[in-house]
Amino acid sequence: MTPIFEVKSQRDGCNHGAGQRLDFAAIKAASVGSIESLIRRWLPAGYRRGDEWVAVNPTRGDKKAGSFSISLRSGVWSDFATGESGGDMIDLYSYLNGVTLLEAAKAVDNILGVSRTPRTAKIHALPLAKPISAVMSPLDTLRDPAGFPARTLPDHEGKPRFEKAGEEGPPHHNDEARRHVYTVGTTGVRIKIIRRNHAGALNWYRVTCADGVTGWQLRKPSGYREAPFVGVSDGFDRNPFDPSQSDNALYWTEGEKDADTLRSRGALAFTFGGVGDGLPSGCEEYVRGRDVIVVADNDQPGCDHAEKKAALAVLVAKSVRVIHFPELPPKGDVTDWIQRDGTLGALEKIVAETPVYTPAIMANVARNSIKATPYAWTDPATIPRRDFIYGRHLIRKFVSATIAPGGVGKSSLIVTESLAMVSGKPLLGVQPACRLRVWLWNLEDPHEEIVRHVQATAQHFALCPRDIEGYLFVDSGRDQRLVITLTDRSGTTILEPIVDALVAELVARGIDHIVVDPFVSSHDAPENDNGAMDRIVKAWGRVAQSANCSIELVHHSRKSSAGEAETTAESARGGKALTDGCRSVRVLNRMSKAEGETAGVDVPRSYFRVFVDKGNLAPPAETSDWYHLKSIDIGNQKDGYGDSVGVVVPWQWPDLMADVTVSDLRAVQAAVSKGCYRAHPQARDWAGHALAEVLRLDLKKPKDKRKASHLLKVWLASGALKKQVDKDDRGNDRPFIIVGEWANA
Missing domain, CATH: 3.40.50.300 (P-loop containing nucleotide triphosphate hydrolases)
Incomplete structure (x- = not known):
């Protein structure tokens, strides 16, 4: 199959060197604002239907558009004829061209120029409005749903397929290997059926018909909001998102089987599905404030998928660690590791020894990009003033x-x-x-x-x-x-x-x-x-x-x-x-x-x-x-x-001199000169009494006494009054206050 967009080589200007890690979160964020332009480029024969792009699926012998659609708001895509789906433009490119997620991310990056754009320009290019979350809130998943989405009306071919059934879901078939029930509260809302011989997966969603009959349809219904798979089978199992579990480590696995494996060993685990299921918008809310362990499968798509999850989680989680199993055969996973005599205790030891995840921040800096800039003379009158805002x-x-x-x-x-x-x-x-x-x-x-x-x-x-x-x-x-x-x-x-x-x-x-x-x-x-x-x-x-x-x-x-x-x-x-x-x-x-x-x-x-x-x-x-x-x-x-x-x-700091005039000072000096006044405020003949009598202050009031003390201190400092040691009536040396330099009239 001819790729819809060729991945550029190093000669074409792409700076993705060998072993260089991509900032998936930045590429995904940039692609959200360019969904329609990307899809028109990759699927030009399609057409717009409301908020969806409908096209022929070029990966199979699809002759008529209808079953393959992509949301122009979120980038979520699915083919209800095969049950295949994904969560973003990177997933879609990987699916259409049969390349790894890493190669797909490089291609999308080349188109949008994320790694080549200065950071400020990249940020301003992002959509300003926050996308509507495609997931339920974590707390809502703890309660049974009040109802189910409406059944999608079937087309002329009877699609999507519908099975009238209750909690048990659609009937079992011979090609079914296992099924995983996604629950909200204790109620099943989605069943993922894994088929034998690598025949892919079928996703059934619980819906309600116009006549009130409930059942399961083989296509995601309109208005469906994603909930993670947690493997909770009854009310006695610990739900990872119960607030009481917020201090416990949370494992984010690639698939449902691995989540079941870890849960059966006593760990808290969840997943939104494997690589092909994509990552719904808002999924990172499930790890907000948590210690998260992302468990990767031992192949390139698995490693890429783990990198994407970690890049999302690190924005909101308390800590993130990514666990790889290089000792396993290709495509090996944590379930295989457990089956090889691995234990939860041994896994926790590996987690403790694994460094906290650090996101790969792309720095497209060439060797000669640092240059000295000559100074240009600037007219001072043209220099903007500092912008003081308060x-x-x-x-x-x-x-x-x-x-x-x-x-x-x-x-x-x-x-x-x-x-x-x-x-x-x-x-x-x-x-x-x-x-x-x-x-x-x-x-x-x-x-x-x-x-x-x-x-x-x-x-x-x-x-x-x-x-x-x-x-x-x-x-x-x-x-x-x-x-x-x-x-x-x-x-x-x-x-x-x-x-x-x-x-x-x-x-x-x-x-x-x-x-x-x-x-x-x-x-x-x-x-x-x-x-x-x-x-x-x-x-x-x-x-x-x-x-x-x-x-x-x-x-x-x-x-x-x-x-x-x-x-x-x-x-x-x-x-x-x-x-x-x-x-x-x-x-x-x-x-x-x-x-x-x-x-x-x-x-x-x-x-x-x-x-x-x-x-x-x-x-x-x-x-x-x-x-x-x-x-x-x-x-x-x-x-x-x-x-x-x-x-x-x-x-306002009070100005104790505000209502005091020179005439007041001369009057105080005159009163002091006619008596014998002590400097100490505890003395019966303290100079403050003379001052208070002149200025009509009540020394029984703390505020007035403080003012009297302050005025004496000011006038002593200015020389209008001064201290002089003399004998008191008992013959002891005591400091007295006398007139210094008389104030001018």
């Missing part, structure tokens, strides 16, 4: 950081600033240039806690839905992890597919600013590894550059050393490369007890100040930006008090 801290295309000890209020500050940006209102005194789209990704708190903070802040500042909706995006790390590194014994690697996916989503949503809170949860590298921190912060810089947005990394400070009173940029936990790599670094400091006394604040712990500290020079307290963490009841309790949430509001 104050002087957040800059488009740059990474900024916020450093603070735990519990000061940094996350609450971030929420208030985010709502200021999305609403375009100066909630904290900073006027955004315009309304901005903000992605708030809190990697610690559950989603409902983030919602409490957002709604409490909106309530305090009297914001309404139109101030927020469409501009604010919120995610919790408990629902959607964000880890851009993979660290093992060989070091820390940036997970470029995750970085690329993040950039694609930022671009698709038009997001101007993203908050990662806390930074430590976005990577798995040792914090004190400066080399790793340098790579990570530069990766975030590439995200900011590629997505044309600003990035805020919220980070904890280390425990204070002896003698340290201030949190500075140097106080950031871990390697210094993080703060060095950020364009702007600001720090938060809680109000000290002494500052509280000076400012006349009774509960100083609820106040904090913020200053940009790239140069590690802390400004005086009275010139910092101060904020108050105010408690807001969000009213989510009908009877009594609801949840109390801390909301950050602006606060």
Whole structure:
């Protein structure tokens, strides 16, 4: 058979050298946006029918189009006449040309130019809309279905074939080797029948006729959503996707037989079928947050298929390992390995010794691609200004950081600033240039806690839905992890597919600013590894550059050393490369007890100040930006008090001299000159009493007493008053306050 598209050789410009691994996930993602153009190229004699492309199957003696169709939305294809199917364009090319998946991936890559396209161009070329998932959610597979898809109306040839039957499925035939029942809950929804003598497989799907009769048809019905094969035979077997099993290792096998084999040994295993079944869109959701072991068959298609699964899993799983069995004969699988006296314990030992999977990131860099660029003189007037999007801290295309000890209020500050940006209102005194789209990704708190903070802040500042909706995006790390590194014994690697996916989503949503809170949860590298921190912060810089947005990394400070009173940029936990790599670094400091006394604040712990500290020079307290963490009841309790949430509001450091005039000073000097006043505030004849009488302060009130102390301190420092040691009425030496240089009238 003549290939529909010839695989290019090295001379043709393809850079796939011997042994080079392909980024299947990137090629598959790129092909989703080019499904129709690829199909028209490969099957030009076909025609469009709704969202499907119908064509004659060139791999067999098919004379009339009808049984062979490809979804133009997802790339899923099937031939109901033979039961053969696949999940994407790579599968389809492999099937049409009779080549391996690796060769097919190379061919699709050559057509689309994925490996030859700069990363940013590749990302912008991806479809902006997320494809509709072709799979059920994992939790939905734990419950019996409420019904079955409608039966497909048969054509003039009576296809698809239909058998009226219940849970037992279609009748057995002599060529049947075995059957595997795909279940949802405990109900069979699909039966895959493996035929003898390599005659292929038949897939039967449970459907309901218009008259309510249920049965099985030999074609995937419209609206069918894939569920994995788990081999659960009754309610007492452990379902791999039950939340109670989330901490246990999960094996992803190539076929149903292997899943049954591992399940019978006590392991958790699943599959969406073999190489020919493809991988349905969204299948990676079944391994989100799990320790996944991909088990490969010992042949090239099996290895390629395992690589594809691992590339998808690594985007969402906790860890991924790929297990090969090179000691087996060609096409050998884990079942063959078990039958050769292998045990689950021995397999687990192999898993433990296998390195964590690292995706193959293609780097098409030629030897002479690094070149020095001559500098061209530029008129300064034509250089764009730095694009500050909020104050002087957040800059488009740059990474900024916020450093603070735990519990000061940094996350609450971030929420208030985010709502200021999305609403375009100066909630904290900073006027955004315009309304901005903000992605708030809190990697610690559950989603409902983030919602409490957002709604409490909106309530305090009297914001309404139109101030927020469409501009604010919120995610919790408990629902959607964000880890851009993979660290093992060989070091820390940036997970470029995750970085690329993040950039694609930022671009698709038009997001101007993203908050990662806390930074430590976005990577798995040792914090004190400066080399790793340098790579990570530069990766975030590439995200900011590629997505044309600003990035805020919220980070904890280390425990204070002896003698340290201030949190500075140097106080950031871990390697210094993080703060060095950020364009702007600001720090938060809680109000000290002494500052509280000076400012006349009774509960100083609820106040904090913020200053940009790239140069590690802390400004005086009275010139910092101060904020108050105010408690807001969000009213989510009908009877009594609801949840109390801390909301950050602006606060001004009080100017205790604001209402004091020169005349007031002269009056105080006159009063002091007529008496004998002590310097110590505990003395009965303290100078503060004379000051309070003149300025009408009540020293029984803490605020007034603090003001009196502050004014005396200021005037002593200026020389308007001065201390002098003299004898008290008992003949002891005591410091007294007398008039210094008289104030001018």
